[in-house]
Amino acid sequence: MSGSSQVILDSNIVIYLSQKKLSIDEVFEDDKEYAISLVTYMEILSFNFPSKEEERFVRKLLSFFRIIDITKVIAKEVIELKKKRKIKLPDAIIVATTLVEDAILYTNDKQLHSVEYLNIRYFEC
Numbered sequence: 001m002s003g004s005s006q007v008i009l010d011s012n013i014v015i016y017l018s019q020k021k022l023s024i025d026e027v028f029e030d031d032k033e034y035a036i037s038l039v040t041y042m043e044i045l046s047f048n049f050p051s052k053e054e055e056r057f058v059r060k061l062l063s064f065f066r067i068i069d070i071t072k073v074i075a076k077e078v079i080e081l082k083k084k085r086k087i088k089l090p091d092a093i094i095v096a097t098t099l100v101e102d103a104i105l106y107t108n109d110k111q112l113h114s115v116e117y118l119n120i121r122y123f124e125c
Contacts (some may be wrong), residue, residue, distance in 0.1 A: 006033045009106050019054070037067075039094060044058060107123070
């Protein structure tokens with residue numbers, strides 16, 4: 001893992017935090033900046049939460065992250081990723097965002113390990 005100080009959180013990490021499958025201390029470090037892709041924001045807020053308490057927790061958590069819009073540069077990276085490998089569009093957007101931002105992706109998605117040049121930290125849940 002490189003010395004990047006920016007972290008992009010995959011949707012599954014935020015959901016696992018809300019379900020207490022991961023703890024805040026396992027995921028967050030003081031010297032990192034945390035962000036999410038706009039697609040992650042949409043995926044998470046469209047999730048059917050089992051309780052209002054969990055939804056409030058997620059909304060509060062999301063308020064601390066920078067939300068990265070899908071730019072033309074990110075879109076071009078998505079297109080290249082989709083041409084090279086079978087990857088779902090939301091995952092391609094998250095990966096492309098991480099690559100363009102030169103960040104570390106925190107995820108639970110093992111399929112993303114095969115993406116070249118992707119700086120990734122995998123969380124077992």
